[in-house]
Amino acid sequence: MSKAEQLYRLQLLDTDLDRARKQLREIESALASNPAVTHAQAELATAQKTRMGAANDVKSLESEARSQEEKLKADEDRLYTGKIKAPKEMIDLQREVEVLKKHRAEMDETLFAAMLVLEEAVAAEKNCRDALDQATRHWQEDSVSLRQTRDQLKDRITADEEKREAICVSIPRGDLEIYTALRTKRASGVAVALVKGGACSQCGESPSSVLLQHARTGSSLALCSGCGRIMFVG
Numbered sequence: 548m549s550k551a552e553q554l555y556r557l558q559l560l561d562t563d564l565d566r567a568r569k570q571l572r573e574i575e576s577a578l579a580s581n582p583a584v585t586h587a588q589a590e591l592a593t594a595q596k597t598r599m600g601a602a603n604d605v606k607s608l609e610s611e612a613r614s615q616e617e618k619l620k621a622d623e624d625r626l627y628t629g630k631i632k633a634p635k636e637m638i639d640l641q642r643e644v645e646v647l648k649k650h651r652a653e654m655d656e657t658l659f660a661a662m663l664v665l666e667e668a669v670a671a672e673k674n675c676r677d678a679l680d681q682a683t684r685h686w687q688e689d690s691v692s693l694r695q696t697r698d699q700l701k702d703r704i705t706a707d708e709e710k711r712e713a714i715c716v717s718i719p720r721g722d723l724e725i726y727t728a729l730r731t732k733r734a735s736g737v738a739v740a741l742v743k744g745g746a747c748s749q750c751g752e753s754p755s756s757v758l759l760q761h762a763r764t765g766s767s768l769a770l771c772s773g774c775g776r777i778m779f780v781g
């Protein structure tokens with residue numbers, strides 16, 4: 548077995564571990580929150596605000612209508628009980644009653660329009676609530692299979708980590724340090740390049756025959772002249 552072979556086996560395992568850990572992170576984040584649910588929650592919050600505003604409008608219009616109605620009733624009582632004797636006062640009161648009646652008709656229209664707005668806001672809020680329920684249900688359904696995949700991934704990672712420890716025991720410390728340093732430097736995390744058909748599988752460089760021989764039988768690790776990775780001749 549060449550010096551690089553154990554490192555190559557370690558590399559395959561680490562690549563698999565990197566992939567599994569990345570997938571695990573993605574699943575954990577998909578289980579923690581869901582964009583469709585978050586969006587539906589925001590829509591519902593807006594719809595609730597609109598509905599509360601519309602309800603407040605109706606409430607204050609109703610209260611205004613009530614006080615106008617009371618004033619009108621009081622004026623009419625005064626007018627028809629015959630307590631007012633002065634003609635000018637009588638005319639003024641009659642005018643006021645007419646104005647109040649006109650206001651009441653306008654108020655009825657305004658109130659009716661506000662009630663329609665409220666009705667629409669209530670319906671819109673219900674739609675948003677239904678959409679949120681549906682998004683939550685879908686998320687929960689998806690979460691069942693996501694949790695299963697998560698558990699399988701965790702088991703696989705634990706098993707791979709155990710295998711990794713077993714491999715590492717048989718690799719000289721210095722080689723392991725070179726491997727770790729190269730892996731940290733590379734975004735891909737690939738420190739060992741398989742050399743196949745005389746070319747590096749990572750950068751395409753064809754190493755010299757001397758270097759190839761060194762990679763096969765040398766007492767130290769051979770690094771690719773193109774990408775600097777540890778060469779493993781397969």
Ligand SMILES: [Zn+2]
Nearest residue numbers: 747750771774
């Ligand atoms: Zn290379």
